[in-house]
Amino acid sequence: MAFNIYYNLLIKTTSRVVFDAVTLPEHLNNWWTLKSSGVPKLNSEYNLNFTDTYNWFGKVSKVKNNESFHLKMTDSDKDWNPTTFGFDLKTNSSGTLVKFSHVNWLKDNHHYRRSSFCWAMLLNDLKNYLEKGIIIPFEKRN
Incomplete structure (x- = not known):
């Protein structure tokens, strides 16, 4: 049995802006990674x-400009590997519906549950970054 994380959120901007924010290192570093x-x-x-301890790698497993982007982890924490x-994007009259997924967790353990919580917080940071220009310094992100 695999365990999965799913979130949907509306971001009031274009799918291209969201796509760039979830794929380009200069944007990822503003809401998620220290450096990418x-x-x-x-x-x-x-x-x-x-951090030096959490220096992870993933391979692009699905990509379609301004529509979808998915990474398969290849070298990370044993629970993430x-x-x-990924992010699937659907444009609507209010902006972009972001359909986030993080799938194929092997265990419903502390790390799975903590990661689910962290993704909720990070996706909110992504929304605030794109809608309001808010960048939270890496050391202050939870």
């Missing part, structure tokens, strides 16, 4: 660095 690298192309590698997370 990668390009949104199928099978390309992303480095997601949070089998997982894939």
